[in-house]
Amino acid sequence: MRKLNIFVPPSQSFRAIKRVSLQSCTFAVDMDGHTPGEPVDMNAVAVVCRRAWNAVEPRDRTEMKSPAQTVIIHHTALRFCAHPRESVPQLAHIQHMHIQERGFDDIGYNFLISGDGMVYEGRGWGIVGAHAKEHNFNSVGIAFMGNFNYEMPSSASLSALLRLLHIGVLHGHVQPNFVLVGHRDVAKTECPGEHLYALLPKLRDQLQNELFSVHSLH
Numbered sequence: 001m002r003k004l005n006i007f008v009p010p011s012q013s014f015r016a017i018k019r020v021s022l023q024s025c026t027f028a029v030d031m032d033g034h035t036p037g038e039p040v041d042m043n044a045v046a047v048v049c050r051r052a053w054n055a056v057e058p059r060d061r062t063e064m065k066s067p068a069q070t071v072i073i074h075h076t077a078l079r080f081c082a083h084p085r086e087s088v089p090q091l092a093h094i095q096h097m098h099i100q101e102r103g104f105d106d107i108g109y110n111f112l113i114s115g116d117g118m119v120y121e122g123r124g125w126g127i128v129g130a131h132a133k134e135h136n137f138n139s140v141g142i143a144f145m146g147n148f149n150y151e152m153p154s155s156a157s158l159s160a161l162l163r164l165l166h167i168g169v170l171h172g173h174v175q176p177n178f179v180l181v182g183h184r185d186v187a188k189t190e191c192p193g194e195h196l197y198a199l200l201p202k203l204r205d206q207l208q209n210e211l212f213s214v215h216s217l218h
Helices: 084-101 155-170 194-198 200-216
Strands: 017-022 025-030 068-075 111-113 119-121 139-144 174-182
Touching (some): 068 155, 068 194, 111 155, 139 155, 155 174, 174 200
Parallel strands (some): 068 139, 068 174, 111 139
């Protein structure tokens, strides 16, 4: 597993966010008013909060004791979702399956990303997930919505991952020298699918280059 040596300068500030209503969901957008589908910089990401996708309350939740050392990439291995009308019902289905069938306290992932580049809050930052046995207490689990043994992840979803991780580092939820891996790197599984897994080295390079560029501007 390759470590990312990512330096984030203390002077780098996170752009303020505001809440806006779009259709039936609530999104976090940057103060310039960018919404999903528009080009945004590395400090902006659209996030659909739990309330907006009608998540049920968790049975219990455990806070992480320190920033995540590892980011583990998953796929849901379900139908590809590229619109809230597809994503929201699937999120409810996954949460129900995780709680009722697997006995989890909540949906297992910290975040999920759909094909339109929307990030959905699962357990969120700083909460121990249930996505990779023996690795949950020091990792963040991020799932792409689809089966990437058979299809390619969209550029919008990959860009959303990069922005989300950048924000995670800036806010201290993820350690600067975090390790980015696929679920199959820590468990016997095909997750996150052949096509998504094959892109992880490129994503590591992009993260390192983009965050280095931020540092060089300061």
